[in-house]
Amino acid sequence: MDHILKINELSKSFGDKSVLDNLSINIERNKSQVIIGGSGTGKSVLLKCILGLIEPDSGEIFFNQQILNKKNRADIDFHSKIGMLFQGAALFDSLNVQENITFGIKKLDSNHGNLIEIAVDKLKKVGLDSSVLYLYPSELSGGMQKRVALARAIARNPELLFFDEPTTGLDPIMADVINNLINEVIEEVGATAITITHDMESAKKIADKISMLYKGAVIWTGDAMDIKSSNNPYVDQFIKGSSDGPIKINPND
Amino acid sequence: MYRYIYIIPEAIGRSVLKICASIGRIAIFFYDFVVCLFTPPIYIKSLLGQLVRIGYNSLPVIGLTAFFTGGVLALQIYVGGSRFNAENIVASIVALGITRELGPVIAGLMLAGRVSASISAEIATMRVTEQIDALITLSTNPMKYLVVPRVLAAVISLPILVIIADIIGIMGGFVVGTKTLGFIEQSYIKNTLDIIELRDVMSGLIKAAVFGFIVAFMGCYHGYNSTGGAQGVGRSTTLAVVSASILILASNYILTSLVFTN
Numbered sequence: 162m163d164h165i166l167k168i169n170e171l172s173k174s175f176g177d178k179s180v181l182d183n184l185s186i187n188i189e190r191n192k193s194q195v196i197i198g199g200s201g202t203g204k205s206v207l208l209k210c211i212l213g214l215i216e217p218d219s220g221e222i223f224f225n226q227q228i229l230n231k232k233n234r235a236d237i238d239f240h241s242k243i244g245m246l247f248q249g250a251a252l253f254d255s256l257n258v259q260e261n262i263t264f265g266i267k268k269l270d271s272n273h274g275n276l277i278e279i280a281v282d283k284l285k286k287v288g289l290d291s292s293v294l295y296l297y298p299s300e301l302s303g304g305m306q307k308r309v310a311l312a313r314a315i316a317r318n319p320e321l322l323f324f325d326e327p328t329t330g331l332d333p334i335m336a337d338v339i340n341n342l343i344n345e346v347i348e349e350v351g352a353t354a355i356t357i358t359h360d361m362e363s364a365k366k367i368a369d370k371i372s373m374l375y376k377g378a379v380i381w382t383g384d385a386m387d388i389k390s391s392n393n394p395y396v397d398q399f400i401k402g403s404s405d406g407p408i409k410i411n412p413n414d
Numbered sequence: 415m416y417r418y419i420y421i422i423p424e425a426i427g428r429s430v431l432k433i434c435a436s437i438g439r440i441a442i443f444f445y446d447f448v449v450c451l452f453t454p455p456i457y458i459k460s461l462l463g464q465l466v467r468i469g470y471n472s473l474p475v476i477g478l479t480a481f482f483t484g485g486v487l488a489l490q491i492y493v494g495g496s497r498f499n500a501e502n503i504v505a506s507i508v509a510l511g512i513t514r515e516l517g518p519v520i521a522g523l524m525l526a527g528r529v530s531a532s533i534s535a536e537i538a539t540m541r542v543t544e545q546i547d548a549l550i551t552l553s554t555n556p557m558k559y560l561v562v563p564r565v566l567a568a569v570i571s572l573p574i575l576v577i578i579a580d581i582i583g584i585m586g587g588f589v590v591g592t593k594t595l596g597f598i599e600q601s602y603i604k605n606t607l608d609i610i611e612l613r614d615v616m617s618g619l620i621k622a623a624v625f626g627f628i629v630a631f632m633g634c635y636h637g638y639n640s641t642g643g644a645q646g647v648g649r650s651t652t653l654a655v656v657s658a659s660i661l662i663l664a665s666n667y668i669l670t671s672l673v674f675t676n
Binding site: 209212214238240241243244247251252253254264265 | 547548554
């Protein structure tokens, strides 16, 4: 099986609190992998470890069979091969929409053609037109900010796309629009996608495969269509959204 | 009972460790800054933008402050000097006081309030809204993109602002001296020009470059390391202004000792 990303026994603690506990997961190329789990189970920390925003205490991450660590992340040009949609969009306040979308392209290649044309093309892919090209993030609604951030994420035609809680803070209709857009852009760009979310509607809609995290480790992985018949009490409780079950909410966690 | 004996030494120990950790973090941040300063790329567009923001936009506040400081200085020296019949030293003391001390210090402190706070708030907001993480995922080193242009712009801008502050400050003294205290214009200008040496002006400009570095570096450091959401942004802004102001006054003493001793 062709894996674009392999994570072996990753651990990370903050003080006495262990957030990732020997976590291992393999991500298949050209599949949409969704990682679900409650708050504080280590989803965001896992994503930040892959992106190099946090250094893990131990464990290994392989991208295209090459090890990813602090030293060689720049050597293999990892960040130019990925796109990331942040939970709050994370658009640069001081730049307009066109500058935001083409920010990474300018760094990637100086012979990049017309940046405006690229920005318009990417905007079209996320259902926006050129009328927003020179607006600033503060002039856009939350849903539009997410779309522009999605356009920025796909601007460099990445091999690997990361989505951090893509539907958080959006109304159900806008959330569905974003889910559809994610499916469309994944197909169009031909990228592998890794999404972390606790929104089961979103997970069902965009996932080929789903993994569930609990206490910093993967406790179930399977095809999206099999999740209802997982026979895993943790997964069953999570997808039902029930407070009864093996997952106990500890206020000290 | 014994527990209470340890409370004070423990508190002192914790504070000392905290201070040592802060100094260590600042040293690492400074090392990263120096490495980024001497390695490409340099973001020229960003540098020019910061020169306008830090330098040009600070002109009104620094000009006004310098004018009134020069005027007050002239009044105070006149009143003080008249106690031993030395009113004529007003022009000389205003010129030396402004060029050597008040020009750079007042400009530095005003910039600490205006620029350090704004740099810190901006970078801290970028930190809590994940914009700094976004920069990294877009193959951009935040230290090169955010910190280097701001610190360079402040180091270049402040000496220029201080030259302007020196001129306006001396002019403030001149206006008060000639219009209120009755000095003759020609003799006031002559006394001013006779007393000022290149060394006086240069020492002020060296101080200004150091103060510019402190103002921007402290703003960047506290903003970059901000944690804790909106409250953290406020805290980092306060810390930036307070630490920059204290460091300006402390380094002013050290620089004055170095330049004017002997």
